[in-house]
Amino acid sequence: MKSVVVSWQSGNAPDSKSGEPANTGAQVQILYSPYMTVTSTPVTSLTGVLFVYAFKSPQNTVQLAIRTDYRKEDDYMAINWDVKDKSVIITGGAGGIGYGMATAFAKQGANLLLVDVNDDGLNHAKDELSSYTDVEVLNLDIAEKDNDKEIIDTAISKFGKLDVLINNAHVSHQKLFNDLDEDDFNLSFNTSFNPTRHLMKFAYPYLKKTKGTVINFASGAGLVGQPTQAAYAAAKEAIRGLSRTVANEWAPEGIRVNLISPIAETEGVKQWAKADPKQYAQLVASNPMKRLGNPETDIASVALFLASDASSYMTGQTLMVDGGDIKLR
């Protein structure tokens, strides 16, 4: 066993960039030994899982032995979670889960193109996130096919490449099937399925160059057939069918296509809750975790995983990020 003995330091280690105490979420497993007297402390500014032994030295000062060989160093380095300097497009990036993902990717140093129809939200995102990374914003309606081409062209002209396309925006009306009209179906498909397929097609030559990834958005409403969600559910399941097929077609070229089916507390969900408070209450009550997800810390973390090489052997998959609400088999 390769061990490193270091002097005990209480408190958080400083973040390498800001010098402020930071908690990077490193997991620490404390292993007990007969000599151990100290059993827990946050370990910060470290990535990965460390095995930490704490004991008293002969001089009675507390020391830590950090076991670094639980994976061989080379193996550990081979797992690449990094999205730094990746060029990422997020539709609907000014609000809800889109903004949560924008925040998470910006903090990891990815370069972002956020597309939205919400000008205030876009300005807010640029103000908040530009200190982390290069954030470009486009106020465009993704329902227009010409705009979809402009989105890809803009990302290429700003960043010179495209690594990750996230098709997140979607708008729909909740009504019983018999009350849905042509406009309702058009709204749902034109803000989701159609821009998703257009953007994927325009992005293809660039994703091929970078062996990039696509992250599309599904919904439990589509998977279970939630009443009043026919227009939405139909578009979501169309996106899943499209994603599975394109995942197969593009896999030999190294482009991966996956989906997230989330549950998160967002503006869109708040509006839906107002329109159907009973269904909203049922959603929370029946959720194993009895809460909705946080767009940044619960949902965007999975998007980071799908965007990074850590998920290099996954394609065509729907990841349920919903507190255990639906278990796909």
Ligand SMILES: NC(=O)c1ccc[n+]([C@@H]2O[C@H](COP(=O)([O-])OP(=O)(O)OC[C@H]3O[C@@H](n4cnc5c(N)ncnc54)[C@H](O)[C@@H]3O)[C@@H](O)[C@H]2O)c1
């Ligand atoms: N929040 C949930 O619990 C939940 C559950 C299942 C699926 N989803 C899916 O996750 C994704 C994000 O959901 P959300 O709750 O964050 O949505 P949201 O409604 O809170 O945010 C959507 C964003 O898209 C933007 N947008 C809307 N129409 C647009 C257009 N035509 N062009 C460009 N931008 C547009 C909006 O301005 C907004 O910023 C969606 O695909 C949604 O269907 C969410």
